[in-house]
Amino acid sequence: MTIKKLLPLLAFFVSFSFFAQGESMKDKKEQIKALKAAFFTTELNLTTNEAERFWPIYNTFDDKQFELRHQKMKTYVRRMNDGSLDQITEKEANTFLAQIEDTEEELFLLRKTFMQNVKKILPAVKIVKLKKAEEDFNRKLLQQYRNKGSRK
Incomplete structure (x- = not known):
């Protein structure tokens, strides 16, 4: 798996853990x-x-993306961490992989639609900068989370 595929998952897991602490998730x-x-x-x-x-x-895009990740990925993580993977059959594993692939495809199509919509508003240079800004923001959020965790 490439870093481009891992970064959104990592951001999701960090944000999920980040939200679970202290204040309500909505806040x-x-x-x-x-x-x-x-x-x-x-x-x-x-x-x-x-x-x-x-x-x-x-x-709208960000909310839909969050919902997809929160609803579906939460189920996947629970399944991977509940110890049942050691007893999973090949058929169940294939079904599980298909569900993960479907979610990844939904996320891809959501992103593709978002890009088509944003091309009508922003010049290409700003769209490229948006992609970098998203990565930079997620990296800073992750770093802040790590720093907060190391102070405890």
């Missing part, structure tokens, strides 16, 4: 959303017009 999600909005707006240098059109599309 943490809103905090992260606000930080992400500020970070992206700065990194992309969005005009007022671009921001007004971009954020509703991005927020």
Whole structure:
């Protein structure tokens, strides 16, 4: 598996663990959303017009992506960690893999649709910067989480 495929999963697991601590998941999600909005707006240098059109599309995409990951990946993680993998049959493993592949495909199609929509709003240069900003933000979030964990 390449790093490009692992990064979204890692971000999901980190955010899932991050949300599980302290404040409610909804509060943490809103905090992260606000930080992400500020970070992206700065990194992309969005005009007022671009921001007004971009954020509703991005927020819808981000919410759908979160739901997909939260609902389906949570089931997969539970299954992988419950000890039943040692007794899984080949047929069950193939079914499990098919479910994982379906979720990955849903995420890909969601991202593809998002990109098609955002191309109508932002120039290609800003879309490339968006991809980098997403990776940078996730990396910073992960680093913050690690730093917070090491202080305990």
